[in-house]
Amino acid sequence: MKISDLNLPAHVTVCAFDSREALTDNLSTLLQHRLLQAIENRGRASLAVSGGSTPVPLFQKLSHAELAWESVTVTLVDDRWISPDESDSNDGLLHTHLLQNRATEAHYIPLWQPDSSAEAAVDRCNTRLAAIDGPLDIVILGMGNDGHTASLFPCSSELEAALASNADCVAVNPTTAPYARISLTPARLLNSELRILHICGNDKLETLSRALTSQPESMPIKLFLQHPIMIYWAP
Numbered sequence: 728m729k730i731s732d733l734n735l736p737a738h739v740t741v742c743a744f745d746s747r748e749a750l751t752d753n754l755s756t757l758l759q760h761r762l763l764q765a766i767e768n769r770g771r772a773s774l775a776v777s778g779g780s781t782p783v784p785l786f787q788k789l790s791h792a793e794l795a796w797e798s799v800t801v802t803l804v805d806d807r808w809i810s811p812d813e814s815d816s817n818d819g820l821l822h823t824h825l826l827q828n829r830a831t832e833a834h835y836i837p838l839w840q841p842d843s844s845a846e847a848a849v850d851r852c853n854t855r856l857a858a859i860d861g862p863l864d865i866v867i868l869g870m871g872n873d874g875h876t877a878s879l880f881p882c883s884s885e886l887e888a889a890l891a892s893n894a895d896c897v898a899v900n901p902t903t904a905p906y907a908r909i910s911l912t913p914a915r916l917l918n919s920e921l922r923i924l925h926i927c928g929n930d931k932l933e934t935l936s937r938a939l940t941s942q943p944e945s946m947p948i949k950l951f952l953q954h955p956i957m958i959y960w961a962p
C-alpha cells in the first residue's frame with residue numbers, strides 16, 4: 728500500500744518522505760519554527776509529545792534546536808505507570824532523548840508520579856496540566872497497530888468516558904497492552920494549534936486505512952483524523 732492510496736479527507740495534510748532521516752530533519756525544522764513563532768507571539772510555547780519507539784530520532788535532533796527552551800513547556804500525551812528507570816517509561820525516554828543538550832532548559836510537566844497509582848494521580852496531573860492555559864501549540868501523536876493513540880486504547884473500559892471527558896487527563900488500564908497508564912484526553916489533545924501524527928512503516932499505513940472506515944470507539948486514532956492534522960510518514 729502507498730500513502731497516496733489512502734482516501735484521506737481534505738483537512739488531513741500528508742508529508743511523506745523516502746527515509747526516516749529525511750522525515751526527522753523536516754519535522755524537527757517545522758517544530759523549531761512553530762515553537763519559535765509561539766515564543767515570539769506570546770513569550771512562551773507548549774509541546775506535547777508521544778512516547779514509544781518512533782519519536783526517538785526526532786527527540787535527539789530537536790534537543791539541539793536553537794530555541795529559548797526556557798520558554799517552552801514540554802509534556803507527554805501519555806505515560807505508562809512504571810518508574811522512569813524502566814526501559815518502557817515514556818518519562819524516561821523523554822529525559823534520555825529530548826530533555827538533553829539545549830532542551831535541558833525546557834520546563835517539563837511529567838504525568839508519572841512516584842508513590843501513587845494512575846487513578847490516584849489523575850487529580851494532581853490535571854492540576855499540573857492546567858498550568859498550560861489555552862491551546863497546546865503542538866501535539867505530536869503516535870499510533871499503535873490496534874488504532875490506539877496516546878493511551879486511548881480500544882480495549883480499555885475507560886475509553887468511552889475518556890472520549891466524553893472535559894478533563895485534561897484520565898487513567899487507563901489497557902487489557903491488550905502492558906501497564907496502567909495516564910493519557911491526555913481527546914478534549915485536551917484537540918485543544919491545540921497544530922496536531923501531527925508521526926508514524927513510520929508500511930504496517931502503519933494498513934492501520935490508517937482500517938481507521939478511515941472505523942469509528943473512534945474501535946480505533947481511537949479515527950477521532951483525530953476527523954479534525955485537521957498533518958501526517959508525517961516514512962517507510
Ligand SMILES: O=C1O[C@H](COP(=O)(O)O)[C@@H](O)[C@H](O)[C@H]1O
Pocket residue numbers: 777778779780781782804805806807817868869870871876877878
Ligand atoms: O504505547 C504507546 O504506543 C504508541 C505507539 O508507539 P510506537 O512504538 O509504535 O511508536 C505511542 O504513541 C504512545 O505514546 C505509547 O505510550
